[in-house]
Structures are given as C-alpha cells and as structure tokens.
Amino acid sequence: MPSLRDLLAPPVCVGCSAPGADLCAACRRGLPWLREPRCRRCGLPGTCRRCPAAAQAFDAAWSPVAYAGPVPALVGALKLRRARVAAEPMVAAMARAPRWLCDAAAALVPVPTAGARARSRGFDQAMLLAAGLAGRGAGEVHACLERTGAATRQRGAGRRERLAAGRIAMEVRAGAAVPRTCVLVDDVHTTGATLDTCARALKRAGAERVAALTYARALR
DSSP states (O other): OOOHHHHHSOOBOTTTOOBTOSSOHHHHHTOOBOOSSBOTTTOOBSOOSSOTTTTSSOSEEEOSEESOTTHHHHHHHHHTSOOGGGHHHHHHHHTTOOTTTOOTTOEEEEOOOOHHHHHHHTSOHHHHHHHHHHHTTSOEEOOOEEEOSOOOOOTTOOHHHHTOTTSSOEEEOTTOOOOSEEEEEEEEESSSHHHHHHHHHHHHTTOSEEEEEEEEEOOO
C-alpha cells in the first residue's frame, strides 16, 4: 500500500525523473559496473603500465561504477538537487567493496565538503555516504579531516588545474585521533587530487595505510 508521502509526492527516479521509483529499472540496467581486472592503486580498469596514482599518497582505490551512463545524473541529484534518496543506491553499490580495501575494522573517513556548500545543501554528501556504509557494517565513521584553505570547485576544472599544488588544503582536526588504517569516502574519483591531499594529511598525523572508496570512477 502506498504511503501518505508517496501519495502526496509520488517518487521519481533520481537518474532520469521517470515516475515510480527512486532509481528506475532502466537506470539500474544502465549502471556501468566496473569489472575486474583493474588496478588496485588507481581503480582504473586493466593493468596500469604508468599508474596515474603512482605519486599519490593513498595506497589503494576502488569504485563500483564508472562515471558514465546514468551515474552523473545520480551524483548530481545528491549534490546539486539535494536529493538525499540518491545516496541509498550509491551506498548499496559501494558496500560491495572488496575486503582487501574495506572491512568491518576499517575507519571510514569522509572527505569533507567546504562548509558553505554543506550548509547550502543541508548535509555533507561524503558524510552521508560514510554513515550509510557504517550502517551496513563497513566500519566506523571517523570525521577527523577538515578543509583549511579557501573553497575550490573541482567541477568543471581541468586535470592540470585540479592537480595544481596548494589548490586543496586538508588537515586533521585539532585533537582528533587518526586510526592506523583509514578508508576515505567520497562520491567521485576523478584525478585523485582531493583524495591525495586527504591521504597526505592522514599520513602526516600517523595513519599507516589509506585507501579510497568512491561511488564512481572517471575513466581516462
């Protein structure tokens, strides 16, 4: 039986706006799942001869889907349209992460969103994803990072601009304990610049291993 909420505001697909489901069957069929083999370091399909993450500070990366098909619309619904319901299928896919990357003993560290953007949305999307994963037994959330520089917008920036030294600034919160093994949680892995900055901050504070778990991986 439909709920009162569904009668007043019938659900629509966050991927294509079709009525009837939070993520319709067509969008579910169109999800570009990433298959093995893939590089454990950068998360890209295949085996990297020259891994783009070779000089980056995180030790491993994994995403369930490519940033293609209905995925950009799903991520955009969460970040731009404030559709919290979009986090549910994202978390369900991320919960498939292999045990070598993330297990119940992992510390889930959300990549912090700039404060103004989080206040504008009403939530921090990485924290929302990390909390969802914790609820599925993927580990405990340790929100020990904070942005310390001016807010920068990665959306629309080119690779060289994203990777520019000093563009993103992250530090461990004063007094925060940093677990030895951390799993960074975010929505999209593009160049890895943000993940790299976060991993460097965690390792400066004593983390021994830092992996990255994101919903989507941008392909080269």
